Amino acid sequence: MQTRVAWIAIIILIALAPRAFALRSQGVLTLEDAKAAGLTLRASPAGPDAKWVRLEFDVSGKLKDYSPDRSFSHVELEIRDGNTSLLSYAVLQEKRPKPGRVQVQFMANRALLDKLVFVIVIGQGMLPGGAYEVSAKDFLVETESD
Numbered sequence: 001m002q003t004r005v006a007w008i009a010i011i012i013l014i015a016l017a018p019r020a021f022a023l024r025s026q027g028v029l030t031l032e033d034a035k036a037a038g039l040t041l042r043a044s045p046a047g048p049d050a051k052w053v054r055l056e057f058d059v060s061g062k063l064k065d066y067s068p069d070r071s072f073s074h075v076e077l078e079i080r081d082g083n084t085s086l087l088s089y090a091v092l093q094e095k096r097p098k099p100g101r102v103q104v105q106f107m108a109n110r111a112l113l114d115k116l117v118f119v120i121v122i123g124q125g126m127l128p129g130g131a132y133e134v135s136a137k138d139f140l141v142e143t144e145s146d
Helices: 002-020 031-036 110-115
Strands: 026-028 040-045 052-059 074-081 084-092 102-109 116-124 127-137 140-141
Touching: 052 110, 052 116, 074 102, 074 110, 084 102, 102 110, 110 116, 110 140
Parallel strands: 026 127, 040 140
Antiparallel strands: 040 052, 052 102, 074 084, 074 116, 116 127
């Protein structure tokens, strides 16, 4: 009986291992790569202490494998103060303003804008294929209107 339970446990671990123990490579998206993918990061007024933050990009260049059909393609938000993580992981809901273009947006306190980091995760099959960081410090353009 114990042997049977042990075998069942091993089979379950093998079946779940690709999902549970997957690691991804993560790099920083350069300004050139961002430009090639039509990436924009804008902040517009949303009251006295807040801004709407909107990230948009084309599914092209280094982001060409981003696909809603792949369960691992998504955009994450992190908030960092130096080496301290204030928010480690939040998946943002995406919109498709037009075919081949991805948009995420949310409202944030103005004081946090330079601490925002977006992670664009590229999925491939069942496993993540990699991820690219986009730091608001490098890409954010603040506007006075929407």
